[in-house]
Amino acid sequence: MALRFKRTKESAGLLRRDDYRPPEWIVPDSALDIEIFADCFRVRATLDVARAEGSSAPLRLDGEGLRLLGLKIDGRPAAHKLDKTGLTVRIAADRARVETIVEAPLGSEQLGLFAQGGLVCTQCEPQGFRRITFFPDRPDVLSRFRTRITADAARFPILLGNGNADGAGALDGGRHWTAWDDSVPKPCYAFSVVAGDPAARRDRFVTRDGRNVELAIFSEAAEVPRSAHAMAALKAAMAWDEVNYGRVYDLDRYAIVAVPGYRFGAVEAKALNIFDSALLLGHPATSTDGELEAITALVGHEYFHNWSGNRVTIRDWFELALKEGLAVFRDQEFCAALGSPAAKRIQDVKALRAAQFVQDEGPGAHPVRPEQCETIADLYDATVYIKGAEVVRMLRTIAGPQAFGAGLDTFFARHDGTGATCDALIAAVAEHSPDRLETFDRWYANTGTPRITASLRQDGARAILTLVQDGSLPIPIGCALFGPDRKRAEKLVLLEAKRQDFVFEDVPGPLLLSINRTFSAPVQIECERTDTALHALALIDDDPVARWQALQDLAARAILGEAHTAAVIDAIARALDDHAQDPALAAEFAALPAQSRIADGLEAADPGAILRGWRAVQADIGRALAPRWRTFHAADGATGAGVRALRVLALQYLLAADVPDAGALALTDVEGSATLTERYGALRALADSDAAERPAALDLFYRRHRADPALLDKWFCAQALSLRPDTVSAAPRLLTHPDFSLAAPNRLGAIVGGFTANSGAFHHPSGRGYKFVTDVVLASDRIAPAGAARLARPLARWHRIEPVRAALMRAEVARIAGTAGISPELRKAVGAVQPSCIS
Ligand SMILES: [Zn+2]
Structure with missing residues (x-):
């Protein structure tokens, strides 16, 4: 499943891992007959159940919101106990056939089987299946499912289930049916059904063992052109998994359905994935390269679950x-x-x-x-x-x-x-x-990010690297030692003790330490390195991640006024030369560290000082390397995502450097570039600037894209993210725009999420940024508490900010916590800081 926060409500009380007990009953085979009507559904389930070895417990089936119309055990009505969360049946034998008939409304909560975006579809992970039929709804009960779906033929011409197609036919009264056979056992959370009238993009993939797999991506008819990217990603993922992991697809068909407004991101239901349309459909003209790559990753992610998730589950x-x-x-x-x-x-x-x-x-x-x-x-x-x-x-x-x-x-x-x-x-x-x-x-x-202190000392021709960790984890750390011009030694060390020495022989000094190469462990490294050492590593380190890190650290110091910008400029220029063949990597080297990332490295950050330093260094780099930025910007964006990333970055630098024609270049891109990446990138760059073309660019983008909600969100976001000093007063005015509504979560997120990510505006010394966010959070909490809680979280990070601003933030947090009737979600988001705020 895709990562989206806050999904379903479960019963109160703490759940504990230690409470796990193996299932008392298993369900080797399940047959479901699902009848879909206008506003409800009926399910006849036939479960072949078997008692687990050594169990004497009654059969317990989870079920919520279902009306039980009939129950038979081995063909005969049976005594049972029904409660709010399921039913219990005493069965004397070790095996039995359990038949139930249930009915339930097609709900609006997006759980179980429900109507959404013009379709009827399912959401079962983690515990939605219990809203479709009575079943042991837990991941360790895997079953072979056969499904028959019946619905009105005119309204629901397409009826999709898991597994291979197993027949279809017409019925009296304008209804029809399809049947599906999923021969590979799966957990019930990987169950799915879709009914509706979507259009399809179809393709095929031949597995390495010769299976001819029918592929389909279903969406609204007008969106079919935007499913080409996802289809290409799916075929690439199937081939990649065969080559790299020997995982071969195991059924004759694989379908993905795009459901507008599907709240759960994406689910990996067997052979029938369901995605929120916004996470599946994309085209370079209307999606950024980042969004297209996210589609590729997510299509791959859900496909890879076929083995690591569906076949081998949890x-x-x-x-x-x-x-x-x-x-x-x-x-x-x-x-x-x-x-x-x-x-x-x-x-x-x-x-x-x-x-x-x-x-x-x-x-x-x-x-x-x-x-x-x-x-x-x-x-x-x-x-x-x-x-x-x-x-x-x-x-x-x-x-x-x-x-x-x-x-x-x-x-x-x-x-x-x-x-x-x-x-x-x-x-x-x-x-x-x-x-x-x-x-x-x-x-x-382990909880928390491990911290490692690294120090290097020289003993003649030997070098001794001492690593000290704050825990007791086995941590793989990639290390290398560089002389002034080249690498002298490299090894992967495994830090297992609290403190450990690692010896490198035959490495006369002086030496530079390259550490956590490839980011070999998710840890924080503390390591004394001079500006000169960082500069040297940023020039010669042959591990791109470590070299990038050295450059980022050096740039952060320059932004904080602790290092010379000239060294940063020199290192960026060299990296651009060295990685000319890999423009995506070159763009990473040339980008300054995020202001929030610099703040994260400080005990008590001064966001205003960071913003001023950041803008000054950006302008210096813009001026010093202006001819390069012009060259990068002149490149053909059609050549690839890396080239486009460099083009956009080049515009930012040219505008930051106040190069006279930079505004005109950016406006031309907003007007005429073929890809959204370049149009939106140019808009973002102009939105940060004082260039005369700024209003025209904003107006143009708005007029062209106002009918597309996702692109209009970007237009709002670009203004909320603007680095200009007036954003603190301009962003609140966006809420009075006719296209804004507090009830539209994406638009609210675009403005307020963008604003809180914009540390210069959010952390404005007046405290107006904090007040604005608090006002919006309190207003939106009444409509969408989960979203309000998410937007409030940056306020709760006051302890990382310098004391004057921290006090202002705490006051706003106290205002939220002291407001009567706020949602539990919002209270939880700010709750951890409540006591100190009130004191
Ligand atoms: Zn997943």
Whole structure:
């Protein structure tokens, strides 16, 4: 499933991993007959159930919101106990056939089976299946499902289920049916049904063992041209998984359905994925390159779940990181293979720091495999997904790629058709790499971002690297030592003790330390390095991630006034030369660190000082390298995403440097570029500037795109993100625009989310930014509490900000906490800081 926060409500009370008990009954085969009507549905379920060995418990089936119309055990009516969350039946035999008939309305909550976006569709992960029929709704009960779907033929000409097509026909009264046979056992959360009248893009993929797989992407008819990108991504993912993981697709068809407004992002239901249209459909003219890459990643992600999720599923929801960490790791590797691997790794590192490291610092910190949670919905977050992927990556790094590959083969073979655990994955890899994984499971239990202090000392021709960690994890750290001109030594060390020395022989000094190469571990490294050392590494380090990090660190120092900008300019120029063949990577090297990232590295950040320094360094780089920026901007954007990234960056620098014709160049791009990346990139650059063309560009973009809600959101966002000093007063005025509505969550997110990400405006010394966000949060909490809570979170990070602003932030947090009737979600978002605010 895709990562989207806050999904379903579950019953109150703390859930604990330790409470796991194996199922008392299993369901090897299930047959569902689903009849869809205008506003309700009826399901006849036939479950072949079997008692687990040693169990004497009655059969318990979960069910919520269902009206039970009939129940038979082995063909006869049976006594049963029905309660709010399911039904219980005493069965004397070890096997039985359970038949139920239920009816329920097609709900509006987007759980179970419901109507949405002109379709009838399902949402079962994690616990929606219990709203379709009575069933042991837990991931470790896997069943072979056969499904028959019946509905009105005119209104629902397309009826889709999991597995292979198994017949279709007409019925009296204008109704028709289709049948589906899913021969591979799956958990019920991977069940799906779609009914409606969508259009389709069709294609095929021949697997390496000769299976001719029919592919289809369903969407509204007008959107079919925008599904080409997703179809190409799907075929690439199927081929990539065969080559890299030996995972071959196992059915004759694979379909994805785009559902407008599907709240759950995307779900990996077997052979019938369901996606929110916004996450599946895209075209270079109307989507940015980042959005298109996100589509590629998500299509791959859900496809990779066919093995790591559907065939080998999870024992219980606390093991969510098993399927999600593995799927995210695989989608990262897939996207890396399609583009620039180094740029992709850098982008993943940035995303990890922005989403997960920040979570680790706040009240929401928890292990990758939590021991307890309030709701299963709480588990769907950056730690489980993104840090979960980093943990899998370290498993591969420590074991080595060969042992990791062999271990995954063992894992898939051994656990096919069952619910597995994170420990089972480690054990399978450890069978092929026994030495170094004894304590690896600690990564799943550890909370917070580990900190490592690194120091290097010279003893004649030997160098001794001392690493000290604040925990007791096995941490793989890529290290290299550089002389003034070249690399002298490189090794991957495994830090297992609290403090450990690693010796490098025959390396006369002076030496430069390159550390956490490839970002080998998701840790914070503290390491004394002079500006001269950073500059030298930024020039010669042969690991792109470490070189980029050195340049980012150097640039951050220049922005804070602690290093000379000339060194940054020199290092950027050299990196642009060295990576001319990889423009996506060159663009990463040339971009300054985010202001929020610089603030994260400080005890008590002064966002105003960071903004001033950032703008000054940006202008200096713009002026010093102006001829290069002109050359990059003159390149043909049609050549690729990396070239487009450099074109947009070049415009930002030219505008920052006040180059006389920069505004005109940007306006031309807003007017005439073929891709949204370039049009929107130019708009963003102009929105930051005082160029005379700014109003015309905003007006042009608005008039051209006002009919497209997603593009209009971007227009609002560009203004909320503007680095100009007047944004603090301009952004609140956006809420009075006729195209704004508090009830449109995406538009609200575009403005307020953009504003809080814009640290100069949000942290305006007057405190007006904090007040604006608080006012909006309190107003929107009455309409959309989950969204309001998300928007309020930046206010709760006052403890990282200098004291004067921190006091202003705390006052606003206290205002939220002291407002009567706020939602529990909002209270939770600010709750952790409430006591100190009131004091
Ligand atoms: Zn997933």
